[in-house]
Amino acid sequence: DSNQLPPGDLEFSMAAIDKKILVLSGKGGVGKSTAAVNIAVELSRRGLNVGLLDIDLHGPSVPRMTDTSDVHCSTIKDKIVPIQAGNLKIMSIAYLLQDEKQAVIWRGPMKHTVIKQLLGNTDWGILDYLIVDFPPGTGDEPLAAAELIGDGAEAVVVTTPQQVAVGDVRRCITFCEKLSLTVRGIVENMSSAVCPACGEVFNIYGSEGGRKLAEETGIELLGSIPIDPKITAGADEGRPISESGADEATLKALACIIDKL
Numbered sequence: 001d002s003n004q005l006p007p008g009d010l011e012f013s014m015a016a017i018d019k020k021i022l023v024l025s026g027k028g029g030v031g032k033s034t035a036a037v038n039i040a041v042e043l044s045r046r047g048l049n050v051g052l053l054d055i056d057l058h059g060p061s062v063p064r065m066t067d068t069s070d071v072h073c074s075t076i077k078d079k080i081v082p083i084q085a086g087n088l089k090i091m092s093i094a095y096l097l098q099d100e101k102q103a104v105i106w107r108g109p110m111k112h113t114v115i116k117q118l119l120g121n122t123d124w125g126i127l128d129y130l131i132v133d134f135p136p137g138t139g140d141e142p143l144a145a146a147e148l149i150g151d152g153a154e155a156v157v158v159t160t161p162q163q164v165a166v167g168d169v170r171r172c173i174t175f176c177e178k179l180s181l182t183v184r185g186i187v188e189n190m191s192s193a194v195c196p197a198c199g200e201v202f203n204i205y206g207s208e209g210g211r212k213l214a215e216e217t218g219i220e221l222l223g224s225i226p227i228d229p230k231i232t233a234g235a236d237e238g239r240p241i242s243e244s245g246a247d248e249a250t251l252k253a254l255a256c257i258i259d260k261l
């Protein structure tokens with residue numbers, strides 16, 4: 001029962017983390033978790049100490065994408081012990097649930113308590129980066145989570161180039177402004193596809209969405225990740241993009257995003 005989680009010191013935990021990056025999206029299915037997982041994995045491969053926190057209570061995908069679906073977390077003294085993979089520490093709401101569907105029926109105050117505990121009670125130690133996979137949208141849950149994380153966090157907004165998704169980004173940006181959260185940049189996902197036969201890149205939704213959005217909002221486009229079936233297959237098998245056999249263009253796009261964070 002999540003009510004039984006030990007109390008902790010949220011501010012103390014957050015103060016030991018140099019950079020907090022909140023990965024947001026206006027709606028689900030745009031690749032927010034994919035971005036969060038791969039940013040965290042790649043930063044840790046560069047030798048940095050990184051935490052990856054999944055607080056997408058309704059659809060925690062971090063365990064599947066990191067091949068930790070069967071994992072349950074232990075607690076030592078008052079702390080929840082995150083899953084450690086090299087210098088990456090991973091924590092997901094899913095590790096604490098007996099039943100996957102449990103979180104879906106929680107009311108607001110319960111979700112707030114759980115998010116607070118995942119942030120404050122997890123034994124993150126000293127980190128260079130904490131990457132947080134946020135709940136989608138701009139409702140109560142992301143709002144509560146952003147408030148709990150507090151000062152100094154930066155947002156990365158993930159979108160696809162379709163017009164509706166771009167509209168969602170604007171809402172995300174307004175959300176960040178209200179919370180005085182700096183938007184570090186936009187990641188455009190599924191922006192183009194590479195022909196498996198000839199290697200030619202074609203833009204399914206047109207090529208201008210991300211760039212136009214960046215111009216309109218004055219927020220930097222950090223990079224555009226193509227649609228790549230290797231990403232989907234890799235995610236389902238718990239492998240990050242760098243180990244999925246993804247196309248060279250995909251790897252380059254990812255590296256370019258990471259360089260800016």
Ligand code: ADP
Pocket residue numbers: 025027028029030031032033034035061189190225226227228229230231232233235236
């Ligand atoms: P969200 O967190 O926004 O709901 P996910 O990251 O879970 O979205 O992505 C939704 C699905 O799309 C997943 O199955 C994921 O593997 C797949 N996916 C995400 N980005 C790409 C991409 N660039 N190319 C191919 N598949 C992708």
